[in-house]
Amino acid sequence: MKIKILKDILSANDQRAKENRELLNRNGILAINFTASPGAGKTSLILETINRLKADIKIGVVEGDVSSSLDAEMVVKKGVPVVQINTGGTCHLDATMVASAFNNLPLEEIELLLIENVGNLICPAAFALGEDLNVLISSVPEGDDKPHKYPVMFSKAHLVVLNKIDLLPHVLFDLPAFTEAVKGLNNGVEIFEVSCKTGQGIERWTSWLSNRLNKRPSTS
């Protein structure tokens, strides 16, 4: 009986996610769902993406957190439309939360929607939001064993960004072992090594993103 209820919830979420996706497509918006551990650098990557692309691309942001509006406040300063979702105790965003954020965003003026999920490597995997792409951010100080410990999230990612590579000289992190573990779960997925602090590798990420934007659904 418990399983039945959970299936109903997930199925309702999938239906809502499909509607979100359709709305995004109608508006010609490419939507990215960023997932990561707390403190891996989701907000830093979003801010860096805005810095580099906002002159050419109309960006919108949805910030998901259990509590606080710290991240949204940083995005607002960049002059980009943003909605903060506080989930209360819930460990992930869901499609209904994101749908309600859409009511408070000028969708017709957005080409790229960056959705920052709650900092968590488990729960977000079960809840589609209507996104086009899942980008998982892992970070060097978390250690190279994270793919083994959180395999579902790594297997669902369309791209893995390994952040904080400036810390490689200061921590124990086996880069080949990390890469092998990721590929073992998700063969063919690319891993972009970046440092939001030094800027290293960010251009590869923004080029990849620009390329994806050119392939997004046409609104004509």
Add this chain to the structure above:
Amino acid sequence: MKIKILKDILSANDQRAKENRELLNRNGILAINFTASPGAGKTSLILETINRLKADIKIGVVEGDVSSSLDAEMVVKKGVPVVQINTGGTCHLDATMVASAFNNLPLEEIELLLIENVGNLICPAAFALGEDLNVLISSVPEGDDKPHKYPVMFSKAHLVVLNKIDLLPHVLFDLPAFTEAVKGLNNGVEIFEVSCKTGQGIERWTSWLSNRLNKRPSTS
């Protein structure tokens, strides 16, 4: 109706946690529940604690992970009894899982039980295990804003360990801001600054633990 079901689950968990606690008390065991983000250093602190205390104190370990037995394998090498719990998709340990681990541990030979919860700053807060103390490990590269983002976990901690202080020169981390945020949620809680990598601050932690062990329930 949904709230009612959740309440039933939590109440059943609390009852089981109480039974766990009674069993631990009868055996004169002090139990610590370690919570943290993925990669903050729970396993490292447990291994360091074993290294320094195992000559004098009989230690047992329960390792909680969504997947893999990597952590338990490292503990086994230290010659300490350990049970690995894989939660599948569940983002926290619960009292029933821990009770089943007790069936596979020589409780009568353990004085200090170290329970490593799933790497997650949200879900574990709602599920008591029967532990005496909650120790929350935060780490410098995660950033100083974590108390604002995950307030419930910080407010429930009996001790906060700030790990990876060897990285302070290499990352942006405002230590007074972190301390103020923790105290704002949990006035009176101590924050131990440590580095499991360099060993800095670990002695303060093991002394605190030894002191707590001397105060644990008498089995006589």
